[in-house]
Amino acid sequence: MTYPFVLSVPHCAESIPEEIKPRLALSPAQIMDAVDHGTAEIFSGLPAATVISAKFSRLVCDLNRNPDNTGPKGIVAKTDYHGREIFKPGMYPDEQTIRRWVQTCFHPYHEAIAKAIRQEGIIGLFDCHSLNGTGPADAPDAGKQRRDVIISNNGDPNGETKGSLGEITCPSSVVKIVQTAFENAGFSTAVNNPYKGGFITVHYGLQLVQRGKFGLQIEMNQDLYLDDQAGLCDPEKTKETAERVQSVFEALSRALAGR
Numbered sequence: 672m673t674y675p676f677v678l679s680v681p682h683c684a685e686s687i688p689e690e691i692k693p694r695l696a697l698s699p700a701q702i703m704d705a706v707d708h709g710t711a712e713i714f715s716g717l718p719a720a721t722v723i724s725a726k727f728s729r730l731v732c733d734l735n736r737n738p739d740n741t742g743p744k745g746i747v748a749k750t751d752y753h754g755r756e757i758f759k760p761g762m763y764p765d766e767q768t769i770r771r772w773v774q775t776c777f778h779p780y781h782e783a784i785a786k787a788i789r790q791e792g793i794i795g796l797f798d799c800h801s802l803n804g805t806g807p808a809d810a811p812d813a814g815k816q817r818r819d820v821i822i823s824n825n826g827d828p829n830g831e832t833k834g835s836l837g838e839i840t841c842p843s844s845v846v847k848i849v850q851t852a853f854e855n856a857g858f859s860t861a862v863n864n865p866y867k868g869g870f871i872t873v874h875y876g877l878q879l880v881q882r883g884k885f886g887l888q889i890e891m892n893q894d895l896y897l898d899d900q901a902g903l904c905d906p907e908k909t910k911e912t913a914e915r916v917q918s919v920f921e922a923l924s925r926a927l928a929g930r
Contacts, residue, residue, distance in 0.1 A: 674719045678685075679798045679871055680749045681734035681780065683706035683715070684725040690729055693760040697755060700902070705730050706811040707801040709896050709904050712747075713913045717920055720880055721787040725814040730757055732776035733734030735798070735869040748775060788875060788884075794927055796879060796886040813864035820848055821890035823868035824876070830862050840868060840876025840919040841885035845927065849887060852874040852922045856915045866888065866890060889927045892903070 685706045687695070695702065705728055713722050725734055729748075738745045740797040745750040747769050751757055758764075764772065788796055801820065806812035821908040824830055826839040830846030852859050868876070876886020 672921060672924060674717065674920050675792050675794045675928055676719045676920070676924075677784065677790075677793055677796045678714050678719045678722045679784055679796065680707075680710050680714050680718060680722065680724040681858050681871060682725060682800055684727050684729075686727050686860075687731060688727065694758050694764070694766060695730070695918045696762075697730075697751070697886065700757060701751070701753075702728065702730065703902070707799075708893050708902075709729045709801050709821050709891060709909055709912070710799050712893060712904055712909050713801075713896075713916050714797075716733040716913070719785075719920070720793055723783045723787060725780065731912065732772045734777060734780050735871050737776055737874075738872050739765075741769070746777065750809065751810045753810045764925060765787070768829075769914055772861060784871070784875060788879060794884050795845075796872075796875050796884075796885070798869065798888045799890045799891075800888065801893050804892050806865060810865060815864070815865075817892050818861040819892045820853045820860045821864065821866060821874060821888075822846060822853070822860060822862050823866050823888035823890070824863065824886075825873050826863055827832060827855045828862050833863075833867075836867060837873075838877055838880070840872050841887050842880075845885050846887070847922060848926050852919045852926070855922070856919050858919075860901055908913075915924060 715722055733748060735745055738746050741744055748757055804817055806815045823842040824839045824846050825836050830843035832839050846861040853860050872886050872888040877884050896904055896912045898905040
């Protein structure tokens with residue numbers, strides 16, 4: 672079965688170009704903290720119509736940010752989610768360098784998404800992420816325990832439009848189908864809490880909704896499969912989680928294809 676979805680996996684990579692490594696203030700272990708652990712293992716192998724995965728770490732260029740966002744958590748972030756300075760003093764890139772990194776990393780990724788969602792038979796986009804089991808220092812839910820799966824459509828906890836955010840990227844009826852599919856596979860879920868969907872979900876999801884399709888952000892809780900001591904994916908737990916997620920997407924393909 673080929674799923675009629677496009678899967679975006681923007682934060683799965685750990686690679687830092689050699690020219691950038693000397694600029695970073697973070698240790699190798701801290702650099703790994705920026706990786707959405709498990710997303711490559713869980714999502715990249717799914718038989719979706721198209722899977723688009725990042726090649727470079729989000730520390731180089733965050734593919735899930737508006738390229739015009741030059742703030743502390745913008746296209747090239749100044750601090751990570753633990754509040755640590757990413758670059759050494761005086762080594763944060765200037766505007767010209769940022770434009771070059773955006774041209775190299777951001778644009779090819781987004782051109783691939785734009786092309787993929789225009790394919791015949793595509794009914795939706797899933798932007799796939801993972802998150803810490805407990806909210807880190809700079810997160811909106813710092814210190815709080817999180818559900819297994821967070822589903823986001825730029826709306827409220829019921830998947831409905833929340834005026835201050837703008838339009839939703841997916842009908843609430845479809846959000847409910849997705850939520851039920853994950854819960855049937857044994858996952859606990861939350862909708863738009865703590866995250867409501869990033870740049871990729873909103874930018875492309877609003878386009879898709881106008882064509883009767885949808886865009887959703889999915890966040891998997893890393894506590895499902897990380898080795899607590901090593902901070903890396905436990906092979907058995909990751910395999911079991913991936914199999915459950917595959918069963919979810921099989922169910923979604925059946926439920927949504929003829930919608």
